[in-house]
Amino acid sequence: MKTVNIGGVPEHFNLAWYLTLKGGEYKDEDINLRWKDYHGGTGAMTEALRTGTIDMAVILTEGIVKDIAEGNPSKIVQTFVQTPLIWGIHVAHGSEFKSVEDLKGKRCAISRYGSGSHLMAYINAENHGWNLETDLNFEVVQDLDGAVEALSNGNADYFMWEKFMTKPIVDSGIFRRIANCPTPWPCFVIAVRNEFLEANERIVKIILEIINNTTIDFKEIPSIDRMIANRYALKLEDVQEWLTLTEWSQSHLDEATVKKVQQKLIQLDILSAQRPYHQIVKNV
The missing domain is CATH 3.40.190.10 (Periplasmic binding protein-like II)
Structure with a gap:
């Protein structure tokens, strides 16, 4: 069984990962997916990707684009949440x-x-x-x-x-x-360390297929609003509003968005140079 370490924030956006883990869907494919909560958010996860503490991350778009452009040896393999944060x-x-x-x-x-x-x-x-x-x-x-x-x-x-x-x-x-x-762009993407991706592209594809099969119909899961409210201690009406504002994605992060993020970061003087699309994204 292949062990894969993945990180994300312990927030409602990532409930789909919890559900697929609970359902044993990765184990059925001989994958031991181990989730780690990162309360420190994107900065903590970019560091964990750099050190190899995790192999994958569900991470804010602007944060990982900036860090990859500055040398993080990882690639974005997919958009996870299409709507802005x-x-x-x-x-x-x-x-x-x-x-x-x-x-x-x-x-x-x-x-x-x-x-x-x-x-x-x-x-x-x-x-x-x-x-x-x-x-x-x-x-x-x-x-x-x-x-x-x-x-x-x-x-x-x-x-x-x-x-x-x-x-x-x-x-x-x-x-x-x-x-x-x-945010002026889709908020969450899935990133993978280059070393892991090159050796395990088939595994990454399977993980993406499993999570995408859940997110594509996520809002149709019976009582999903109550499940989120109970798990994250949120008011039911707040969760219902959030669900109307949020769309998950099963698609690649497009070149125009990567360019837009980098141009904005350069304009704000928090990124020194723009990197080509193929250095930021790998479509598996």
Whole structure:
């Protein structure tokens, strides 16, 4: 049996992986797929791909494109979620900040450099015409729990994270969401280390076929909204809204999107040079 280590965030987007693992679908194909939760998000996973701790990752598009362009020996093999990620912009509930403009020059909590929370802070700053050199300051907090602590004790001023996962923190009066910032591209892709992909392309294809067979009809799974609400401690109505906004993908990441992501990162001065499509993506 071939062991494959895969990483992803412990969020509702990845429930399909849990369901296919629980159903033993990979074992039926003689694959021992071992899932690891990465609470630190994309920055932690790009590091794990570089070190070989994991073979595959379900990861934010902008984060892995940037890291591959900067030498991560991996390839994107497929888009996983086609729709944008809606990032909530959060402050402490009792904070004096009322609007995004109030956050100009303030301290932004990020899970780590190169993470989605880091890169999207630049997107948000550009959307509001801020000076990217002087109006952005960062405080590394590792994960969502670290952000709660940093905003609550005043070590950071705002934090960007997927709005539905942070909704319980908003509802409980710890965070206050003052705006949303959607990604300008599909949000999640599946990436594989080059060394593993070259030696195990057939295995990767089988894994993709299994997960795609689940995501293509994911919304039709009986009581899927209740399952998500219970597993991730979300309100049923929030899950139902999220499902209407989210579309999974079974397709390759196209060249135009890869170019768009890189051009935006270069424009924001967080990527130095654009790489050709074949260096970023391998369609298996």
